[in-house]
């Protein structure tokens with residue numbers, strides 16, 4: 001069976017959840033082969049997790065290069081040439097999309113981006129914020145496919161995890177150099193795109209201080225906090241929490257919108273949530289058109305009461 | 316300094332966006348505008364020009380005839396000239412084909428390029444890869460998702476901001492730089508700017524003019540093929556109540572009934 005290369009997305013030797021989703025998705029196309037690119041010692045920390053999620057092989061490209069994303073492209077390109085894989089799977093992220101695009105250029109492969117499903121007959125996309133479902137297929141060998149985090153349900157199944165070192169000859173492509181990195185330090189809350197509950201606040205929250213009302217409800221539910229662009233632009237909440245067309249796309253089990261009008265660009269990032277609850281003073285707010293349960297009222301009265309009610313039920 | 320900005324016309328997100336049954340964007344269904352992120356890319360280019368005497372800003376777009384509106388907008392903001400790659404043969408071009416065509420067209424920009432600005436991600440496709448792919452094809456560095464840019468001598472420094480954090484990048488020119496939403500506030504075209512834009516040169520290139528092989532672009536040569544496209548039924552409204560002092564409790568009851576708490 002042909003191999004399917006999976007680029008391991010990791011932070012300092014810890015695999016991101018999407019890596020295991022990719023390994024699961026890879027099984028639909030062939031034999032999962034994980035590709036680790038990082039400083040010496042990285043693969044050692046990742047190996048157990050990769051094996052537990054079905055990696056038959058673990059290719060290890062150790063490098064101290066400070067070239068920006070080029071080592072990943074070089075390693076994958078040399079493996080594509082050597083192994084002629086059935087496909088290359090990469091997680092959707094700012095880095096992942098660029099690695100995928102550059103790799104497809106290098107290897108002259110089809111590029112299928114932001115897919116939500118992978119099968120032997122093709123891939124599926126969910127576009128315009130879930131308003132359309134598109135099925136697509138590819139021509140030629142080794143398509144490069146980027147998969148949206150959270151789209152595939154992880155299945156554990158042990159793989160052999162045979163390690164093989166890959167020596168990558170640098171392509172010599174002129175590259176940007178990484179001078180420094182400051183990863184975002186995640187707090188105690190789950191990651192926005194991975195959370196099963198998201199509580200989001202909009203301009204209606206009115207100030208940065210009052211976002212504590214949103215946070216309290218999120219914490220009661222064990223959820224992540226999101227924000228509309230108006231809330232972000234007004235400085236109530238940091239940019240990386242923006243939900244919508246130019247922010248994150250989320251699809252949690254439960255999305256609670258507090259003081260958000262539900263503009264089309266906001267809806268584009270959250271309308272595929274399984275259950276939507278909205279609190280808004282304005283009975284005409286468009287968010288109510290897609291809310292499973294809507295309360296016309298003041299969020300400062302409704303949300304704290306809800307938080308208290310949830311904490312009571314837990315206690 | 317020769318500065319090129321890659322700009323794209325996209326369906327206005329305030330209007331409904333539709334796909335034809337063959338999966339191609341129905342460009343007639345919605346209004347088309349210069350993508351908001353590209354206004355920021357143009358603004359970054361204009362600021363660089365203003366800091367470097369004798370610089371020129373060229374906007375480059377690949378798109379149908381009516382993309383001239385997007386070009387005019389960029390020219391009225393203050394760009395000096397434009398190149399419009401437009402050809403029937405480009406219809407249905409996939410991602411790779413677009414990158415190849417843009418790379419070829421960049422080779423035709425009079426004066427060449429020292430800096431190529433782009434948006435980090437177009438609002439219609441959410442691809443987020445064209446700038447890096449164009450750079451790969453040209454064999455030059457891509458500094459993407461820039462929140463801050465400084466260019467001094469032949470060196471560019473960028474603060475890249477993404478979900479993963481902040482990365483500082485450096486490279487030698489020429490380079491591709493894609494900008495994020497936070498980089499700047501784009502200027503509004505002045506009346507004078509709008510009038511002046513009407514007289515600025517716009518060069519229209521066919522694929523032959525740009526030296527693009529017909530086998531590399533268009534629907535037939537696309538390596539990715541859409542097999543079906545279907546609208547999803549929109550979510551419909553559920554229950555809506557007026558808060559009578561028990562709104563929070565009512566939500567809790569709803570969530571409990573849904574087994575969400």
Ligand SMILES: Cc1cc2nc3c(=O)[nH]c(=O)nc-3n(C[C@H](O)[C@H](O)[C@H](O)COP(=O)(O)OP(=O)(O)OC[C@H]3O[C@@H](n4cnc5c(N)ncnc54)[C@H](O)[C@@H]3O)c2cc1C
Nearest residue numbers: 202203204228229230244245246247259260261266281299
């Ligand atoms: C190209 C482009 C991209 C965009 N991308 C995004 C994006 O990614 N994400 C995004 O969110 N937006 C995006 N927008 C902006 C979008 O159009 C809206 O402006 C934005 O979503 C509005 O945010 P809001 O709902 O918080 O604010 P508003 O529209 O101002 O709504 C605030 C709501 O709060 C209610 N309210 C006020 N006080 C209270 C109270 N005490 N209790 C209850 N309710 C109250 C009001 O009735 C109102 O409905 C984009 C726009 C453009 C043009």
Ligand SMILES: Nc1ncnc2c1ncn2[C@@H]1O[C@H](COP(=O)(O)O)[C@@H](O)[C@H]1O
Nearest residue numbers: 321322377433434436437442443444445
């Ligand atoms: N057809 C095009 N013509 C000119 N520039 C483009 C085109 N497509 C993409 N770009 C540029 O690449 C950026 C990112 O687009 P994308 O990779 O498609 O998300 C855009 O903001 C533009 O700057």
